Amino acid sequence: MALSRERLRADGDAFMEEVSREFYLVHSGLKATAELQPIYARYARVLGPAALDLVRGEFHDAAPGSEAHRAARLMLEWEVESQTGRALAELEEREIAWEAATVVSLPDGRAFPYQRLAIEIANTEWPKWTEEMSPDPGAPEKILTQPRPGHADLAGMQKYGF
Numbered sequence: 001m002a003l004s005r006e007r008l009r010a011d012g013d014a015f016m017e018e019v020s021r022e023f024y025l026v027h028s029g030l031k032a033t034a035e036l037q038p039i040y041a042r043y044a045r046v047l048g049p050a051a052l053d054l055v056r057g058e059f060h061d062a063a064p065g066s067e068a069h070r071a072a073r074l075m076l077e078w079e080v081e082s083q084t085g086r087a088l089a090e091l092e093e094r095e096i097a098w099e100a101a102t103v104v105s106l107p108d109g110r111a112f113p114y115q116r117l118a119i120e121i122a123n124t125e126w127p128k129w130t131e132e133m134s135p136d137p138g139a140p141e142k143i144l145t146q147p148r149p150g151h152a153d154l155a156g157m158q159k160y161g162f
Helices: 005-027 036-042 049-061 067-101 114-120 153-160
Strands: 103-105 111-113
Touching: 005 036, 005 049, 005 067, 036 067, 049 067, 067 114, 103 114, 111 114
Parallel strands: none
Antiparallel strands: 103 111
16 A cells, blocks of 8 residues: 555554553553554554655645645654654663663662652642641731742732732
């Protein structure tokens, strides 16, 4: 079957769905390692030189500023990005495997899996501000008079005249 724009779009959609699902499974912790290279291999026809030539030709043939030109540009960008992803798939798999296997040890002796580190380390500042920043009606015991470091308090205080 000859490669056409319609075939490229249909197979490209299927490819994106499959590769997105693989990333979801790995990054959600449902799978320990990514298997990207087999996905790229299954869709080699739409991620190869012939596909790039087809899309590049459509881009150059379309009138600049037209809808066809815009659509061809988007398809060309997708093709280049996907071919780059194909070239880097092995490296991406190794990085994902490293992230899954790495454990970060903190100075206090606690150890966390790398992928869960941001979730596991608690926000130590929050307990200090629960009353003052509560969304519940009523006046807090302490009124904010200075902005907290790293927050949008300054802009809010200026906007509302505090």
